[in-house]
Amino acid sequence: SPAYLPSCTRKTYHFLIKLIQNAEENEYEEGVEPTLEFVMTKKDITGSGAPATLLVFNNEVGFSRKNMDSICSVRHSKKKGKRHQGFIGEKELHD
Numbered sequence: 001s002p003a004y005l006p007s008c009t010r011k012t013y014h015f016l017i018k019l020i021q022n023a024e025e026n027e028y029e030e031g032v033e034p035t036l037e038f039v040m041t042k043k044d045i046t047g048s049g050a051p052a053t054l055l056v057f058n059n060e061v062g063f064s065r066k067n068m069d070s071i072c073s074v075r076h077s078k079k080k081g082k083r084h085q086g087f088i089g090e091k092e093l094h095d
Contacts, residue, residue, distance in 0.1 A: 019056055026060035035059050 016038075023036045039055040046053055 023058050023060070026058060027064070028060055032059060 019038075020036065023034065026034070028034045035058060037057040039057070041053040041055065044050045044053055
């Protein structure tokens with residue numbers, strides 16, 4: 001809901017931008033229009049004690065063996081030229 005956005009921090013906006021960028025880098029079936037949907041619940045559906053839950057849906061083909069290898073070798077980023085920007089790389093997690 002847009003009502004949540006004004007209370008978001010800069011870090012939260014950055015997180016959302018990264019989710020969008022990662023969706024752009026996903027692989028999709030040929031002829032399929034990529035979709036991305038964010039749904040914010042008003043309850044904790046994870047059981048973690050959070051006041052809400054953000055659900056993210058897209059229609060990518062899913063993780064390949066190559067993607068899993070990439071996650072397991074975070075320090076060997078394929079995006080070394082962009083590391084100075086401080087952004088999360090393809091399917092990698094950094095602070």
